[in-house]
Amino acid sequence: MNHRENELIQAAQGGDSRAFNELVRLNDRRILQVAHGILGNMQDASDAYQEGLIRAYRNLHTFRRDAAFGTWLTRIVINQALNLKKKRRWKQRFPLDDTGQEASLQVLDPASGPEEILVSSELSAEIRAGLDLLSDRERTVFVLKHMHGYRLREIAVMIECAEGTVKNYLFRATQKLRDALGHHASASGERTTSSS
Amino acid sequence: MNHMSATCQQHREDLVLYHYDELGQAARADLEAHMASCGACRAHLEDLRQLEARIPRLPSVSLDESALESIRDAATLRLLDEGFPSTPARPGLRLVRLKWAVAACIAIATFVAGRYSVGDGVAAFDSPDIPVLGARISDIEFDTESGMVQISWEESRPVTLRADLEDARVQSLLSQALEDQDNPGSRLRALRAMSQATLPQTAPDPVLVDALESVLRTEGNEGIRLQTVKALHIINGRAPLPEPLKQLLIVMLSEERSPAIRLEVLQLLVSSEQASMQWWEALQAARSDANPLIRRQAESALAGMESTQPLEQVQ
Numbered sequence A: 001m002n003h004r005e006n007e008l009i010q011a012a013q014g015g016d017s018r019a020f021n022e023l024v025r026l027n028d029r030r031i032l033q034v035a036h037g038i039l040g041n042m043q044d045a046s047d048a049y050q051e052g053l054i055r056a057y058r059n060l061h062t063f064r065r066d067a068a069f070g071t072w073l074t075r076i077v078i079n080q081a082l083n084l085k086k087k088r089r090w091k092q093r094f095p096l097d098d099t100g101q102e103a104s105l106q107v108l109d110p111a112s113g114p115e116e117i118l119v120s121s122e123l124s125a126e127i128r129a130g131l132d133l134l135s136d137r138e139r140t141v142f143v144l145k146h147m148h149g150y151r152l153r154e155i156a157v158m159i160e161c162a163e164g165t166v167k168n169y170l171f172r173a174t175q176k177l178r179d180a181l182g183h184h185a186s187a188s189g190e191r192t193t194s195s196s
Numbered sequence B: 001m002n003h004m005s006a007t008c009q010q011h012r013e014d015l016v017l018y019h020y021d022e023l024g025q026a027a028r029a030d031l032e033a034h035m036a037s038c039g040a041c042r043a044h045l046e047d048l049r050q051l052e053a054r055i056p057r058l059p060s061v062s063l064d065e066s067a068l069e070s071i072r073d074a075a076t077l078r079l080l081d082e083g084f085p086s087t088p089a090r091p092g093l094r095l096v097r098l099k100w101a102v103a104a105c106i107a108i109a110t111f112v113a114g115r116y117s118v119g120d121g122v123a124a125f126d127s128p129d130i131p132v133l134g135a136r137i138s139d140i141e142f143d144t145e146s147g148m149v150q151i152s153w154e155e156s157r158p159v160t161l162r163a164d165l166e167d168a169r170v171q172s173l174l175s176q177a178l179e180d181q182d183n184p185g186s187r188l189r190a191l192r193a194m195s196q197a198t199l200p201q202t203a204p205d206p207v208l209v210d211a212l213e214s215v216l217r218t219e220g221n222e223g224i225r226l227q228t229v230k231a232l233h234i235i236n237g238r239a240p241l242p243e244p245l246k247q248l249l250i251v252m253l254s255e256e257r258s259p260a261i262r263l264e265v266l267q268l269l270v271s272s273e274q275a276s277m278q279w280w281e282a283l284q285a286a287r288s289d290a291n292p293l294i295r296r297q298a299e300s301a302l303a304g305m306e307s308t309q310p311l312e313q314v315q
C-alpha cells in the first residue's frame, strides 16, 4: 500500500469525508466494471455499488489495512452484487431477450435531471449467454481473473474464500465456457496457432 | 480427450493456472515437460487460448467520464442520506466568500410575520413572529398537494411549521438548514424541498438566494451542488441574478466537473440572463463542452440571442 493511500485512509477513518471520496474515486470505475461483469447490466451494478459504498462508509473503522483499500471496497461491492444477483435469479430463468441486446441504460439523477447517459456492454450476446451458464461465484472469479487480471490471492480476499477454492471456480468457469463457446470456434476452423 | 490419462486429468487444473500465469516454478516446469509429450494437453491449452480470442481480457463495459460522474452523483446523494458529512468546495470556486453571518443578519432584519398553519399533533407557535435562529432542524418536506413546506425542529420541545415558500419564517429556516454544514442531511432536505416547490409568483427572496449562493461557494459535494442549482432555479425563477452570483455561475459553467451541474447552470443562466458580452462569451465556450446536451443548449441559446438582437448590441 502506498504512502498516499495510507494518509487518505487515516484521514478518512478520522472523519475526513474528502479523503473518503478521494479513496473511492481512485477505485470506483474498476469496481463498477467488476459489478457490471457479475450482474450483466449497469443499473444493477450501480445499485450494488451504492449499497457497497454505504456499507464501506459505515464500516470504515473496521478496515485494518491488511489489504489495499480498493481490494476491501471491491470485496464489499462484490458481496452486494452477489446478494442482488440472488434476488434477480428468477429473471435469469428466462434467456436473453429476443434481440440479445443489453438495453442501453439511462442513468438518471433521482431528483430528475435532463442528463442522459448511455452505457452498453462490450460483450456479444453469445458470450453473455455463455457467462450466464456459470454459477455466480464462477462468474465472479472469471470476471476478476480474465477480464480484470487480478491475482488469485487478491481474488481470494475479494470473495472471501481459500485460494484453492478460487482455482477451482476458475477451472470450472473456463471448462464451461470452453464447452459453450469452443465448439463454434473449432467447427468453423478458426483455430489460431499458438505462439507466445 | 476421450482417452484422458490420470496424469492428464491431474494437469487440467494446472493448465488453467499456466494459462493465467499463476503456476509456481516447479509445477510449471513439470507441466511443460508433460505437454512436450502429450498432444491432448497441448490441445487443451490451445482451447484456452481460443477462449481468450473470443472473450477479450477487458472489462465487460467501458464507462466514460460522464457516465461515471452521473453514477457518482447518485451515490453521493445516497451517502448523504446516510449522514455522510459534506465536503468543502474546491478552492477554484471560492471567488467571493460570503460569510454566513451576513446572511443571518439579513434574515433577522427582513423578518416579517407570514401565513402559518401548524401540523397536527405538534405544538403551535405561541407567537409566530419570533425568529427561530439556531434551531436544530430535524426534518423538511414539501407537500406537493398543498404547496406547503413542513419543517420540524427542536427548541425546548419538538415544533413543526407548515407554511408556503413565501413565508418569511420558512425562508429563515431553510436558510438555516442550508447554512448548517455539520448537517448535510438537513441541507439536502432543504434543497429538495425547494426543488420540488412551484415557482413563487413574487420576486425571489434575497435571503434564500444568498444562502443558496453561499452553499455553492462552500459545498464541495456534487450531489448537493446539483440540488442547489436546481433550487436556485426555482427560487429565482426568471428574475435577473445578483451580479456576484452570476459571475460564480459563469465560472461554474466551465469549471464544474459534473455535466449534470454544468447543464443545470446553463439552464439557470439562460432563463435569467440578459444579453451581455460576458454571457455571449460563456455561451461560445459552452459550445465546445464535452457533453453533447450542453453543446446543443448553448447553440440554441446563442441562436436565440442572435435572432432577438443584433450582435453589435450584444458587444
Ligand SMILES: [Zn+2]
Residues within 6 Å of the ligand: B007, B008, B011, B034, B038, B039, B040, B041, B042
Ligand atoms: Zn496430458
